[in-house]
Amino acid sequence: MRTQLAIRIDALLERYFPERRVFLRSDKDTRFIRLRPLVQLFAFSGAALVVAWSIVATAILLMDSIGAGNFREQAKRDQQTYQERLNFISEQRNSRAEEALAAQARFNTALEQISRMQSELLASETRRREMETGIEIIQSTLRTAMRERDEARTALASLTQAQDSGAAVQLAAISPDNTALDLITRALSETAAERDKIVQDAQSALEQAAEMEERIALMKDQNDQIFRQLEEAMTVSVKPLDRMFRAAGMNTETLLREVRRGYSGQGGALTPLSFSTRGEEPAPSTRRANRILSELDRLNLYRLAASKAPFAKPVKSGYRFTSAFGYRRDPKTGGRRLHKGVDFAGPVGTPLYATADGIVTHAGWSSGYGRLVKIQHDFGIETRYAHQNRIRVKVGQRVSRGQRIGDMGASGRVTGPHLHYEVRVGGKAVNPMIYIKAANDVF
Numbered sequence: 022m023r024t025q026l027a028i029r030i031d032a033l034l035e036r037y038f039p040e041r042r043v044f045l046r047s048d049k050d051t052r053f054i055r056l057r058p059l060v061q062l063f064a065f066s067g068a069a070l071v072v073a074w075s076i077v078a079t080a081i082l083l084m085d086s087i088g089a090g091n092f093r094e095q096a097k098r099d100q101q102t103y104q105e106r107l108n109f110i111s112e113q114r115n116s117r118a119e120e121a122l123a124a125q126a127r128f129n130t131a132l133e134q135i136s137r138m139q140s141e142l143l144a145s146e147t148r149r150r151e152m153e154t155g156i157e158i159i160q161s162t163l164r165t166a167m168r169e170r171d172e173a174r175t176a177l178a179s180l181t182q183a184q185d186s187g188a189a190v191q192l193a194a195i196s197p198d199n200t201a202l203d204l205i206t207r208a209l210s211e212t213a214a215e216r217d218k219i220v221q222d223a224q225s226a227l228e229q230a231a232e233m234e235e236r237i238a239l240m241k242d243q244n245d246q247i248f249r250q251l252e253e254a255m256t257v258s259v260k261p262l263d264r265m266f267r268a269a270g271m272n273t274e275t276l277l278r279e280v281r282r283g284y285s286g287q288g289g290a291l292t293p294l295s296f297s298t299r300g301e302e303p304a305p306s307t308r309r310a311n312r313i314l315s316e317l318d319r320l321n322l323y324r325l326a327a328s329k330a331p332f333a334k335p336v337k338s339g340y341r342f343t344s345a346f347g348y349r350r351d352p353k354t355g356g357r358r359l360h361k362g363v364d365f366a367g368p369v370g371t372p373l374y375a376t377a378d379g380i381v382t383h384a385g386w387s388s389g390y391g392r393l394v395k396i397q398h399d400f401g402i403e404t405r406y407a408h409q410n411r412i413r414v415k416v417g418q419r420v421s422r423g424q425r426i427g428d429m430g431a432s433g434r435v436t437g438p439h440l441h442y443e444v445r446v447g448g449k450a451v452n453p454m455i456y457i458k459a460a461n462d463v464f
Contacts, residue, residue: 034058038065107341118337135317138251142310145244149237156233159226167223176212251313262323265332265459271400279400280322280329329399331376331456333422335406335442336429340367343439346452361450362405362443369410369438371429375420376404376456384412390441391433394426403448407441408433 038061044053056064266273344364351358375396382403383395390407394414397403410430414420431438444453 031058034062038062110342132320135251135320138247139313139317142244142247142251142313145240145247146310149240149244152233152237152240156230156237159230159233162226167219169219262320262327266323266326266330271330276326276400277319277322280326328378328422330402331398331404331444331453332459333374333376334457335373335376335404336365336367336371336440337374339371340365340429340440342366346450346454362407362441363453364439364441365429366437366439367429369428369430371440372425373406373409373427373429373440375422375424375426377402377422379404379420381414381416381418381420381426384414384416384418386432389434391435392427392430393433396420396426401447403445404453405441405443405445407443408435408439410438 035058038058040058041056041061042053043056044051046052263273266276342363343366344360346363347360348357349360377396377398379396379398381394382397383393385393387393387407390405392407392409392412394406394409394412395403396406406427408430409427409432411428412426413428414426420426429438429440442453444451444456
């Protein structure tokens, strides 16, 4: 059975792989090798496997080459997209800086206008008080004149009645030459003239009083307009500052109390107006003026607080924002680690500025920070400026917001030149962008 199966297989293979002989001839002898169908099948299968392997290997190499080219192109496109994104962010930063300068200019203009309006308001109140005093004097004079007029009319009526009842006959008997009658007639004429003068003075006083009332009404309208402009200016100036502090997570009432407690400006806080010395309730205009003065005082305290909190950027030009606050992969060890600040990359020597008024508490080398500057501000806030190339301040020095404190560098534990900027409140690191973003719409 096995022999018949082998014979059938050989017959089948014989169709496709007929037996072949390969002759090998030499000088003395001739030999041949018989290639049976099964041997040819194995040889063909081996050759086919080699060719298939070559095709697959070539295809894999081609695909790898094409894929590498695609990856390079994709990397170039990603790099170009990233560069365009950086340029867009830089343009936005410059536009925000211009908007901040314009907002600061508008803020200063509003303060000047408010100061001028306050002076006009105080002057108008002084004029109003003087006019009210003048009206009271005129009314007193008018009452006196009217009383004297009534007395003169009474006397004139008495004399006239006496004349009608026969006083003229008695006087003629006493003074035949009519001298007494002439005296009485002259007295009556003088009394009538005085009466006419008093009436004329009273009419003039009434006209002056009416004119005074018109002027007072006009002045009240002007004062009301000034009050409205001041109130609108206060709303426009105070609300953005209030939103800025609240966006930074600061309690505005506590903040203002602390600033007021340490206030050292010329003249101190604004004093409310008081036009009465008799303990009377203040007039509505006085209460309105006091509300405006209170808002002016609040605006002034906000201005002082803004200079003491880090609402500015430590780098003004020529930088890239490279690392945010929070957990990230450590560029040195590769492990996960809390990044306690934000990084601004730029050329070595880029100027660095204080972000708020304060006192320098450290200016020197500090382990991984490299050359480090620490500034202590009010409200328990501290800022840190690390990896500097050169430090331009000393310990104990008082600095103002916008004052240059050093140059950007690559000292300490870094992978390239940049500024590592931190904000700490009560010793705990917080995100500096909270303060920077909160001030974008104000400064």
